[in-house]
Structure formats: C-alpha cells, structure tokens
Amino acid sequence: MRIGVGFDVHCLVEGRKCIIGGVNIPHSLGLLGHSDADVLTHAICDALLGAAGLGDIGTYFPDNDTAFKNIDSQILLGRVRDEIVKAGFQIENIDSVVMAEKPKINPHRAEMKKILAKTLGIDETRIGIKATTTEKLGFTGREEGIAAQAVALLTFR
Numbered sequence: 001m002r003i004g005v006g007f008d009v010h011c012l013v014e015g016r017k018c019i020i021g022g023v024n025i026p027h028s029l030g031l032l033g034h035s036d037a038d039v040l041t042h043a044i045c046d047a048l049l050g051a052a053g054l055g056d057i058g059t060y061f062p063d064n065d066t067a068f069k070n071i072d073s074q075i076l077l078g079r080v081r082d083e084i085v086k087a088g089f090q091i092e093n094i095d096s097v098v099m100a101e102k103p104k105i106n107p108h109r110a111e112m113k114k115i116l117a118k119t120l121g122i123d124e125t126r127i128g129i130k131a132t133t134t135e136k137l138g139f140t141g142r143e144e145g146i147a148a149q150a151v152a153l154l155t156f157r
C-alpha cells in the first residue's frame, strides 16, 4: 500500500469561474490559475502522484505550457489516473477537505463525488469530500483564496 498527500491553494478574483471538484459553483468570485484552477482536483492529483512516487502536478502539466491554459482539470486528473494505472497501482480511496469561507461546498458535494468518481473510474463511496471554514482566520477566512487538501491510498494491482 502507498499513501500520498496533496495540498493546493488558488486566489479568489473577479471574472473567473469557481470550479471545485469539477463543479462550476455560482459565486461572485472565481479561482485564478493557469488551468481552470480547480483547487480540489489539483490536490487530489498531487495526492495520487505522491502516493505512486511519480512527482507532482507541475511535473506533468507545467503552468508555462499554453496547452494547459484554462484546461478542464478533470482532463488533468484523468491523465494522472492513467499514469497511476500504468505504474501498476489501483486507487483504494481518496479523502479530502476544502477550506473556504464561501461558497458553501456541501450543496455541491454529491455532484463533485460523481464527477471525480467518473474521471477516476472508481466508486463514489471511495471518495471523501469534506468542507470547512477557517473561522474567518487567514487567507481563506478573508475570502482571498480557497485551499484544498487530499490524501490517497493506492495498492499494487
């Protein structure tokens, strides 16, 4: 068994979509980044790559490569899944936390799980998504950005 951890942060700005876990959440602010800036999906990518000893998301998808500009992060996660499988692993489970003052994550959690499970080719019951505020403390509390953390457990097939 191999375990991996991933962490990601993106700024909240005007004029961008707020895509978290593949869901485009209606919000006055959106996440800034080279790709679609899906903070949760990126944390999951890093957890998976870390568990497999395959580096991190920047290794595979450099943020100076125009091919990845505004790209749907589910495409990136799908490629990560392919690398994991190629290396001989299968995904046992993923757990994650999204840290955000706003928007509310819980109303969208079921859809996020559905999208992520489809991308990863695993059952929804193997994906955990939790949400927390940081009690108005720090950059997440001031609504300057959103953070996400994920762990992934892999086994050899």
Ligand SMILES: [Zn+2]
Pocket: 008, 009, 010, 033, 037, 038, 039, 042
């Ligand atoms: Zn990111």
